[in-house]
Amino acid sequence: MPPTLTTLISEELIAERVAELAVEIDRDHGDTGELVLIGVLKGSFMFLADLARRLTTPHRVEFIAVSSYGDRESEDPGAVRLILDVRHDIGGRHVLMVEDIVDTGHTLSYLVRLLKARLPASLKTCTLLRKPDRSQVDVAIDYLGFDIPDVWVVGYGLDYNQLYRNLPYLAVIDPDQV
Ligand code: PRP
Numbered sequence: 001m002p003p004t005l006t007t008l009i010s011e012e013l014i015a016e017r018v019a020e021l022a023v024e025i026d027r028d029h030g031d032t033g034e035l036v037l038i039g040v041l042k043g044s045f046m047f048l049a050d051l052a053r054r055l056t057t058p059h060r061v062e063f064i065a066v067s068s069y070g071d072r073e074s075e076d077p078g079a080v081r082l083i084l085d086v087r088h089d090i091g092g093r094h095v096l097m098v099e100d101i102v103d104t105g106h107t108l109s110y111l112v113r114l115l116k117a118r119l120p121a122s123l124k125t126c127t128l129l130r131k132p133d134r135s136q137v138d139v140a141i142d143y144l145g146f147d148i149p150d151v152w153v154v155g156y157g158l159d160y161n162q163l164y165r166n167l168p169y170l171a172v173i174d175p176d177q178v
Contacts, residue, residue, distance in 0.1 A: 003177035008153060009146060009170040014128075017145045018047070021126065022054030024143060025096065029057045032094045032122065038086060040111065041065040042165070043100035046157035047128045047145075051098065059096075062086040066107055078106035078136065082114065095120040096143075099127040100157045105137035112139060129153065129170075 029035055037059050039048035052061060065084035095115060102108050108125060115123055126143035133150045152175050154160045155167030164173070 001177075003173055005154070005164075005167070005171035005173055007169055008148065008151070008172050009156075011169045014145075014156060014169065015050070018050045018128075019054050021143050021145060022051055022056075025051075025126070026055060026057050028124075029094065033058070034094065035059040036062055036086075036088075036090055036093050036095045036120075037098055038062045038064050038090075038095060038115070039098045040100070040107065041084065043157045043159070044098050044128075046165070047100055048098045051126070060088070062088065062090075064111065066110065068107060078104065080107055080110040090115060090118050090120045092119070092121050094122045095124070097123070097125045099125070101129040101131070101153070102127045102139065102141060103131050103134045105135050105139045108141075109137045109139040128156070129158075 035057050037048060037052060039045060041063050052059065063084065064086055066080050067083050068080050097111060097115065099108055112123065112125065124142040125140060127141055128145035130141060130144055130147050131150050132147050151172045152160065153170055154164035154173045155170045157165050159165045160173050
């Protein structure tokens with residue numbers, strides 16, 4: 001039997017919030033000019049695609065991917081490893097990192113450190129979702145879509161065992177059912 005999916009944030013609400021975030025980002029970058037959006041794969045692909053379509057600020061698109069060692073075998077549960085880097089140098093450029101979700105904060109914190117060392121003109125962060133109850137690392141989020149409770153969320157780019165990323169809305173899945 002397929003697991004029960006309970007809508008957490010509807011397609012309409014997501015679209016509304018994405019449009020608001022784009023207005024904020026455009027407003028903040030009116031004077032700085034060109035941006036580089038860096039999507040963190042895989043989860044951010046849908047959010048980035050919708051956000052990019054809403055932005056009027058000229059921007060390039062890059063992707064980066066990391067893998068977390070967040071398993072029992074790891075000595076450091078927050079350890080993150082870079083598995084795909086951006087294709088172009090970001091030195092001197094205005095960068096906006098785009099995430100689907102900030103959970104413990106380890107991934108974003110690692111990426112901020114990594115990219116800051118490349119001396120961008122500015123570096124800001126944007127995430128659609130954040131789970132405040134799960135936070136382990138303090139990391140600045142410049143643009144936030146929604147704070148959500150500590151539940152397993154799928155859809156709109158987020159997966160459970162690599163499935164459900166294609167749902168156009170965000171849903172809670174019961175991990176006991178899958
Ligand atoms: C998720 C999400 C973030 C990260 C957040 O990625 O996309 O990158 O976890 O977790 P953290 O704040 O605890 O570090 P995931 O590892 O599920 O990979 P995916 O994006 O490919 O699904």
